[in-house]
Structures are given as C-alpha cells and as structure tokens.
Amino acid sequence: MVCVLWATHPLSDRIQHPRFNKEKRMASLHLIHKAWVAIAITASATAMAQSLDKPFTVVAPEQIQWKDAGKGVKFAVISGDPSKPGPYVIRVIFPPGVMSAPHYHREDRYVTVMQGTWLAGTDDSWDPQTTQPLKQGSYMQHPAGAIHYDGGGTEGATVQIMGIGPSSTTFLFPQVGDFGEPRKLN
Known part of the structure; x- marks a missing residue:
C-alpha cells in the first residue's frame, strides 16, 4: 500500500522526499564505482601492454x-x-x-x-x-x-x-x- 501511495504522489513531492534523495545518492555512488572500475581496468591493460612491448633478451x-x-x-x-x-x-x-x-x-x-x-x-x-x-x-x-x-x-x-x-x-x-x-x- 505504501508503494502505491508513493507512486500516486506528484513528481515534485517525490523529488524532495528524503527517500528519493537517498536513491539518487546511491545511484550516483554506483555510477562513480563503475567509473573507477573502468579506469582501473583500462590502466591495468595499458600497463600490461607496455610491459609486453619490451622484448626478451637472449644471449647465446x-x-x-x-x-x-x-x-x-x-x-x-x-x-x-x-x-x-x-x-x-x-x-x-x-x-x-x-x-x-x-x-x-x-x-x-x-x-x-x-x-x-x-x-x-x-x-x-x-x-x-x-x-x-x-x-x-x-x-x-x-x-x-x-x-x-x-x-x-x-x-x-x-x-x-x-x-x-x-x-x-x-x-x-x-x-x-x-x-x-x-x-x-x-
């Protein structure tokens, strides 16, 4: 019943409601976390590619x-x-x-x-x-x-x-x- 009531409130009321702000913050944090993971993966891949550019040294x-x-x-x-x-x-x-x-x-x-x-x-x-x-x-x-x-x-x-x-x-x-x-x- 609470969900139905929440959905029936006008959008302007829902945006200012503390529950909406918490959901918005959580969505923002989730997006920031995904961005950091993407940056870390890209940096790791770049570092690995650079280290693979160095050839092995072999001297017979x-x-x-x-x-x-x-x-x-x-x-x-x-x-x-x-x-x-x-x-x-x-x-x-x-x-x-x-x-x-x-x-x-x-x-x-x-x-x-x-x-x-x-x-x-x-x-x-x-x-x-x-x-x-x-x-x-x-x-x-x-x-x-x-x-x-x-x-x-x-x-x-x-x-x-x-x-x-x-x-x-x-x-x-x-x-x-x-x-x-x-x-x-x-």
Whole structure:
C-alpha cells in the first residue's frame, strides 16, 4: 500500500522526499564505482601492454663479445651498460692465479661463480692466503664502497656480476696495476 501511495504522489513531492534523495545518492555512488572500475581496468591493460612491448633478451655463448682487460683477464657486457644508469650484467674470466688488485665500487654488486674457483679477499692486503675460495654456483654480494680483491684459483674462474649503474671501480694501489699475480701488499 505504501508503494502505491508513493507512486500516486506528484513528481515534485517525490523529488524532495528524503527517500528519493537517498536513491539518487546511491545511484550516483554506483555510477562513480563503475567509473573507477573502468579506469582501473583500462590502466591495468595499458600497463600490461607496455610491459609486453619490451622484448626478451637472449644471449647465446657464441654471441658474447669478450674484451681484454689485461693480464689475461677477459670481460663481456651481457646486458645493459655499466657506465649508464640502470641495471647491467657483465661476465669476467680470470685465468689461474690472476687477481684484481684491491679496489672498491660505488654501487652494490652481486656476483655468481659460473665456472672454476673464484678467490675473494675482503680487505686491502692482496694476500691470496686470506681469500675465501668460492666454487661454481657460489654467490657473493659486494657492498658499495667495500674494499676487496678477487680472481681465479688454480683452474681459473668465470663470474657473472650484476649491479645498477653507473658503475665505477677505484683501485687502492694504482701503481701495481688493475690485475696481476697477488702478493701481500701490507
């Protein structure tokens, strides 16, 4: 009976009635909710489409372009550019018994031993007796600014290094060179 009475009231009375205003607000809120859902779906689809625009990077071993770093050490940039802002991946081959001189980097670096035994020293001594031998599959993080030296064990080593550029390397004893046969410096 109430519904019939409501419907029989003139439209001008119904518009000003509190029940009509509540219904109008609910309809508006429902419409706003639908608009937000549509915006969220559109934004998600756009973000997914943009991420799909980036191709996968695949580098086969025969595509790696190795460069000489001195004393038999070779390196290759696998992805990115260490001299520019952004992520990079490099690989380094250390021949047996050759190590980098004590140095540090401005950025954190993440190192995985891919082959052989990699000797890692965590001070400025360049003393091979104080290194930690890390076998294939081992991982080590070099914190930004941490002094270290590293290189190949008796069979040499290949490591993969990842970081966020721009990268820099500062050698503590430039007079001894970047790489060589380690000897206790201090």
